[in-house]
Amino acid sequence: MQYKSQAVAKPYFIAAIGLFVGQILFGLILGLQYVIGDFMFPEIPFNVARMVHTNLLIVWLLFGFMGAAYYLVPEEAERELVSPGLALLMFWVFLVAGALTILGYLLVPYSGLAELTRNELLPTMGREFLEQPTITKLGIVVVALAFVFNIGLTILKGRKTVVSLVLLIGLVGLAVFFLFSFYNPDNLVKDKYYWWWVVHLWVEGVWELILGSILAFVLIKTTGVDREVIEKWLYVIIAMTLITGIIGTGHHFYWIGAPEYWQWWGSIFSALEPIPFFMMTVFAFNMVNRRRRNHPNKAAILWALGTAVMAFLGAGVWGFLHTLSPVNYYTHGTQITAAHGHMAFYGAYVMIVLTMISYAMPMLRGREAANSNRSQVLEMWSFWLMTVSIVFITLFLTGAGILQVYLQRFSADPLPFMVVQDKIALFYWMREVAGLVFLIGLLTYVASFFVGSREPEATVAVAEKA
Amino acid sequence: MNTTEPTRQLIRPCTLVYAVLMLLTLVTWGIGRAGLSGLGVSLLVLAFAMLKGQLIGDWFMGLRGVRGIWRWVVVIWLLIPGGLISLAFILSYRG
C-alpha cells in the first residue's frame, strides 16, 4: 500500500463480502421457493426474497466499486485521497441506510414500508431493482455525490491517467443515470422506457467502464506490461462498449410500446455487444502472456482472467442468445433471462470486485504483495467452486428456459405458465444443488481470509511451484 | 507505422485511382437518373461500388503494401455485405 488513505477501501470490501453472503443465502431460499412454493411463507414470501436477493447484489457491488475506487485512485493519482474522513463517513451512512432498507423489506409489508417512508410525497417505489424507499434513494444520491466528489477531486488534483479517467466517467455516469429512478411517469410505456435508462445503461454501459478500468489497473500492477499498451486497449474496448451498449438499450424496447424501429436498432446494436467483451478476453490473456514479471499473487491473476472469460460468456454469449428481436419474441421474461442474468452478473461484476479485493486486500492487511501460499490455494479453490457452480446454474436455467419457451410459447398447444413450471421443476432442483455448491465456494472464499495469515508471504518461486 | 516505399511515387497512381472513382460514381448516378432497374443493373451498380471500395482500401488506405491477413481486410469485408446484398436482390427478383 503506497498511500495511507487507501486504507478506507478495507471496510468497503468487508461490507461487500458480508452482503454477498447475505445475497447468496436469500438466493438459496428463493431457489427453493421455485419448487416448494410456501417455503418460509409467510415470513419471507417469494417477492420479498427476490427483492432482497437482487437489491443485496446491487448494494454489495456498489460497495465493491467504491472500495475499488478508493484503493485505485490514490495510486493512479499519486496522492492521498482528498478526504478519507468523508469516505469513512459515507461508508457508515451507506451501510446503515442499506441495512435499514433490507430490514424494512423483511419486517414490514412492502405497502406498509411505502406508507412508513412517505412514498406518496415523491413516489418512486414498486419497480424492479429500484424498490428502495425514496428516502433510501435520496441517501444513495448523497453517498454517490460525496463519493464522486472525493474521487473526482483526487483525480483532478493528482496525476491523470486513462485508467482513472475512465473510472471517473463510469462513476459519474453511474450517479447520473441513477437520477432516472426518481422519474416515475404515469404512462406505463414511458415508465418502463426510462427505467431501463437506469438498469440497462448501468450494467451494459457505465458499469462496463468501471469494469474495464479496474481490470486494466490490476493487469498493469500484476503483469508489468507497459501502461501505454494497456491504455490503448482500454480506449478501444470502451469505445466499442459505448457504441454498442447505448443504442443496444433498444433490445429492452421491443415489447413495451416503444416505436417499431427499436426492433432493428436494438437487434443490430445489441448483437454486437459481445465484441467489446471478446476484446477484453483477448486483452487479458495477451497481457498475462506477455508479462514482464511474475507477481506472487496468483489468486488475483486467476480472478482477472476469470473475469475476462466469464464476462464474455455470461454477458456476451448468453446475452446474444436472446437479444435478437425475433428470438426475444419467444424468450422474453423466461428462465433464459435468468440464466443470462446469473452468469453475466457473476462473470462481469462479481468477479471484477473479487479480483480487486484479491489484489488489494493482502496489502490492506499489511502484506507486502500477496497472501501466504496456503491462503491463496484456498482462495483459488473458492474461485473454481463458485465459477463452476455458476456455470451449472446457468446451464440448468438455460435448459429450464428452453423447455419453458417450447412448452409455453412455441408448441402447437401451449401450456399454461404454472403447468410448465411444474414440468421444469427438475431443472430448478438441480439449480438449487448447484447453488449450494456456490455457497460452499463462497464460505471457502471467506475462510481464505482467516487461513495461513501467520505463515510467510508467498514468493514468486514458491507460488510457481504450487 | 511508416511505409517503406518512396511516398512521392504514390501520388500519380492515387490521382488516377481518384479519377476512376469519380468516373464510376458518375456512371452509377447516371444509371439512377436514367431510371434503369432490374437485377442485372443492380448487381452491376453493386459491383462498381465494391470495386470502388477495393480501390479505396488498396490505394488510399495503403493496404496494397501490407502483407498477411490485413492486406485483405477490406476485400473480405466488401464480400460480406456485397454477397448478402446480392443474395437479397437475386431472391427478390426470383420471388
Added chain:
Amino acid sequence: MMSNNMETSAAAPVGVQPATRPAYPPGDLAIWIFILAELLVFAVFFAAYAFTRMNHVELFNEYQATLNRDAALINTLALLTSSYFVMRGVVAAREGNNALCARWIWAAVAMGVVFVVVKSTEYAHHLGAGVSLSTNDFYMFYLSLTFFHFMHVILGMVILAAVAVKARSGGYSVEDHTGVETGASYWHMVDLLWLILFPLVYVMR
C-alpha cells in the same frame, strides 16, 4: 497476435528497409480494431436493409424515388475528393512537410463540411415533409443508415481537425507520423461506407 503491434505501432526504424512488406496497416493498430468493429456494424445494417427490402420491394422502390439522388452524387464526390486530399496529406506528413500536410487535411475537412451541409438540407426536406423513423420501413432504414453514417462523418471531421492542428504546430516528422495515418485510415473508412450506402439506398432498385 495483434497486440505485438500495439506495443510498437509507432515505428519501424527509419532508413532500415525491411525485406518484407509490413504486416500491419498504416496507422495505430487500435484504430484498425475499431474500424473492423465499425465495418461489421454497417455490414449488418446493409444486409438488414437488403433483406427487408426483399419483402417490401414496391414500397422501397416507391419511396426511393423521393430521395434526392443529385444531392447524394454531390456528397459522394465530396467524400471521394476529401479522401484524396487526406491521402495527399499523409504523403506530405511522411516527407516531414507539416505545413503542407495541414493544408491538405484542412481541405479534406472542408469537403466534409460540404457533405454535412448537403446532407442536412436533405434531412430538412424530409423532416419538413413529415417523414420520421416510424413512417415506413424504407424511411426507417434510410434515416437510420444515413444518420448513423452522418455521425461518423462528424466524428471523422473532429479527428481530422485534431490531426491538422497538430500538423500545423509541427507535431509530425518523417520518423513519427502515425497520428496522421491513424486519422486518415478512419476517414477512408467513412468514405468506404458511403460508397456502399450510396448505390444501395439511392440507386439499386
